[in-house]
Amino acid sequence: MSAPLFRTIGLEKTFGGVVAAKDISIDVMSGERIAIIGSNGAGKTTFVNMVTGYLTPSAGQILFDGHDITGLDPRQTAQAGIRxxxxxxxxxxxxxxxxxxxxxxxxxxxxxxxxxxxxxPERIDIARSALDRFGLSVIADTPAGTLPQGTRKQLDIAMAAVGDPRLVLLDEPTSGVSADEKMAMMDTAIAPLDASGATILFIEHDMDVVRRYADRVIAFYEGTVLADGNVAVVLEDEKVRKYVIGDSHA
Amino acid sequence: MMPTLDFRRDHLFVAVLALLVIVGFFLPSWMRFLIQTAMASGLVALGVMLQMRAGLVSFGQGLFFCIGGYAVGLLAAKAGITDVALLLPAAALAALVIGLVLGLLLSRYREIFYAMLTLAVSMILYGLLVKAASLGSTDGFNIPAVSYFGFVPDQAARPDWSYALTGVVVLAGCLGALAYLRSGAGAMLDAVRENEIRLSYLGTSPRVLVFVVYAVAAVLSGLGGGLWAISSGHVDPEMTYWTTSGQFVFVALLAGRGSVVAPVMAYFLLELLRTYALDIAPNAWQLILGSAMLAVIVLLPRGLWSLVARART
Structure with missing residues (x-):
């Protein structure tokens, strides 16, 4: 079995006495498409912020492509290939x-x-063809500030994908997008990322979106990993249903 | 396309400025001197404008104007080096060195903190110069006539030579600033103003970009100060006083961020306005100047250059 592209070992983050993340150990293989689920305050965004260098972990280690990237800043993690x-x-x-x-x-x-x-001219060509892949070329000359929230998020994702990063983290790509647009939004965002060979981690609250686009799920609860594995298995897990999905029938 | 990052036509505008400089040769001498000092000071306003693109207001750009001026003055009057081939590089170098050192500190700050710190540093120099009796204290000192690559023009031809020198250096400064704005570090200044966090996550350090723009502006301002000193034959601490710095900000606002030639041209308009305002209303010229500024801010929030930009599209 090949080495994981990305790995965290015992990652921990505390703010004063508050534990935002504890003992997060995850292995991510190249090409995986992973959904991160969890209720508000479960530590999902803290995790993403640690991985991308916005927050420095209080303890633990982050490895990317065999290199220790713990403590690098956002610019350095971006240069390393994480967007x-x-x-x-x-x-x-x-x-x-x-x-x-x-x-x-x-x-x-x-x-x-x-x-x-x-x-x-070469860069303009590259930018235009990237917009094309994300279905944004018709609005190429529109000021970004005038776009509706959903389109703005698509642009945000397209910008993260520039330069074919090896690992892309999407923080709630479908939040703020109307229910009937969610799937279309994910279709246009995921397909070009997949085509570029990027490994994708996305935070998501909508379980229909998770079922459709993820091949693995990591469930966070109170700063720790509650479950990690196959989509069907994790989503049927009793604790995940109780604490994360909030299913009263569990 | 690209209202903010498009400088493809700026070479044309620099050519227009070059043409105006040549026209200036045939204008009455008082008007020509006005153009000359306006161009030298316009280079400093250009430095302020570059920083404004990154959302930063330098309220102490007079610091580098003064450093450039005093570098030329000290070399010419105290060390006996009077050739422009050494004086102007010395002005630029002195400004660059101070700019690099201060840039390390200032690139950490934004908004009002940046403005106040730049102001504070410029006033420290003012305080030092005022105390320096050997440098003429508040009176400053005079600078002897300079030579041009070994050539010493006679008294009557001196204004022609210093005008030509100013024109050439200011045009070169505009082209340099243009090359910078078109390069990666310059193109991202607007992104620093708009969203620094996003920029870091795309792989660039906003701090480094701010450090670079501060240094570039320092060099332009140092050159402007050196030219001003050669043109007027005199330097004094007023060059780094806050009202001088305020005038550079005033002009950068008046001009807008649209083109590298805008601050230079706007500086000339300001000087022209001031001259006529003084003539028409000797006791109320500031009122006229203030009203003009108010009118530009209210009617043309993107500066006078937006008139040109609008005509293009």
Missing amino acids: RSFQIAQVFAEMTVLENMLIALIAGQDGRPSARAAIT
Whole structure:
């Protein structure tokens, strides 16, 4: 069996006396599509923030592609090949959709002052074809700030996917999106990520979305991993039904 | 396409500015001197404008204007080095070194803290210069006539030479700023202003970008100060006083962030307005200036350059 792409060992985060995450040990194989579920305050976002370097773990270790990335900052984890999207879309509101993609390209590759122009016809082509893959090319010249929330989230995900990162974390990609648009939203977001060979972790509250798009589920509860494994098995787990899904019939 | 990142036509605007500089050669000498000092100061306003693209207001850009001016002044008047081939690089270098050191500290701060810290540092220099009796204290000191790559123009031709030097260096400064804005570090300044967190998660350090823009602005301002010193033949601590810095901010706001030539042209408009306002209303010229500023802010929030930008689309 090959080595995992990504692995956390005994990850822990405390804020004063509050334990936000405790003993989180997860192995992620390359190409997996994993849903992270859990009620509010279960530690899902804390986990994502630790993995991407926004928070430094109080204890434990994060390994990515065999390297220890514990304690790196967001810029360094991004350069290492881990990108994320946000629960509330983080885009550059005054710029057009195409410009947002161009900034994503430049930020990943070219942060130096030089005589060479950063916005080249090649980069515009790359940005346009990326927008195409995410179904956003018709709004390429629209300012991102004027887009509806759902479209903004798609742009956010498209920006996270720029440069073909190896691991992409999506923080609640379908929150704030109307119920009948959720599946379409996931279809347009997941397919191009899959095609690029990215390993995907996404936080999700809608179990229909989880069943349809994940091949593994990790359930968080009070900062710890309650269950981890096959979708059908985890979602039928008695404790998961009781504490995470909140199914009164369990 | 691309209202914020599109500088493809700026070479054209620099060419227009070059043409205006040449036209200036044939204008009356008082007007030409106005253009000359406006261009030198415009380079400093350009430095302020670059920082504004990153959402940062430097309320102490006079610091580097003064450092550039005093570098030229000290070398020419005290060390006997009077050739522009050494004076201007020295002005730029002095500003760069101080800019790099202060940049390490300032790149950690944003918003009002950045504005106040830049102001504080510039006033520290003011305080030091005022105390320095050997440098003429508040009066400053005069600078001897300079030579141009070994050539010493006679008295009558001096204004022509210093005008030409200012024109060439300011145009080069505009082209340099343009190359910077088109490079990766410059193109991302708007992204720093809008959403730093997002930018870090895309793989870039906003702090490094702020550090770089501060240093670039320092060099431009140092050059502006050096040119101003050569043009006026005099330096004094007023160059780093807060009202001087305020004027650079005023001009950067007046101009807008749309083009590298906008601050230079806006500085000239300001000087022109001030001259005529003084002429028309010697006791109330500030009232006219203030009203003009108010009108621009209310009617053209993106600065005078938005008129040009609007005409393009």
